[in-house]
Amino acid sequence: MAADKYTTIAANGQGDFRDRGSKFLAYAYPIASQQDIKEKLQALKKEHPKAVHHCYAWRLGMDGTQYRTNDDGEPAGSAGKPILGQIDSMGLTNVLIVVVRYFGGTLLGVPGLINAYKTSAAMALEGLPRTEKWVERQYELSFDYPAMGEVLYLLRQCEATIYKQDLQLFCIVNAGIPVAHAAAYLQKLTDIRGMSIKEV
Template sequence: MDYLTLAEPSEAKYTEKMSKFLAFAHPVESTEEAKAVIAGYARKYHDARHVCWAYMLDARRLDYQSNDNGEPSGTAGKPILGQINSFGLTDVVIVVVRYFGGIKLGTSGLIAAYREAAREAIEAGSIIQRSEMAQLSFTFPYLSMNDVMRLVKDTGVKVVSQEFDNACSMTVAMPSDDMERFTARLLDIDGTSL
């Protein structure tokens, strides 16, 4: 399954009625990584009034969360998440830091400002298409090593872990769409088992 994400971190700055909104978008692969990015910005901008965020994970877009960090409910995290959805992104976290400028923006003003800051951070980056990765662990006899390594090289799968002894084991990662074809070729090699 293919999905869209960011190629690298990006950032943008948006100003509305003297309030400054610093927006940061990062590609991430897990909840832990997303929360580490959020915590990093919270530490770095500890003097800011609000550090609001949203993330979307998983190619099926089932793991998501947003936070208003003290802004009125639904005025920060949801608009940020809305922009992630508008661009169809996943495996991404967006953090928007707000420095209050002395003029209240109101509910609709906050929603518009957080939405715009998130949009600009996304547009400042590069959106790429990725394939959902799947892992496969298998064993094989040492005598089949050359055949297994040739298959790994020919198919371009990523070796996650490997152990070589009389009985060898390996874990590889590949786009989930390639799993069936790779497994069929692997099982044609003498002595391999899943």
């Protein structure tokens, strides 16, 4: 993986693993923020109110340095870490995997749990399309309406992601500009009359 790009999943995935009556339902999601994570967890807890555990792991950020694992009441290290291990073994970031467990009456022991969470997480990721995205920095661009065409043209050219735009008489655009192209395109954008740029 080139340092100026990162790999994530391009779609949601599901896995279903069973062991001695226990059901492990795994859900994989592409995510962009901690808010995404909260919403996905809340939705799954509503969908599976009778499940005994909602264990999860996520890795976020273009350098992959933000991550979290949660065993949700399972023995320490038996759920979240094996789930994160699957995300990492595929070199992915901006991914959340939640494994919902319905207890089947038989204790699986720590090795059994590690295997169940690892396997169900791997099943959720299996065969999912991957996508490479540019490592970006976010900027807020403020400019006068007449410059809009030129600004949007430059952002398209450098494959920026537009996160928010307010195009009135005075325009504000929040854009993620690929680090690989940032220096050249920030210079071109700065040259536009009345342009103000700040990093978000």
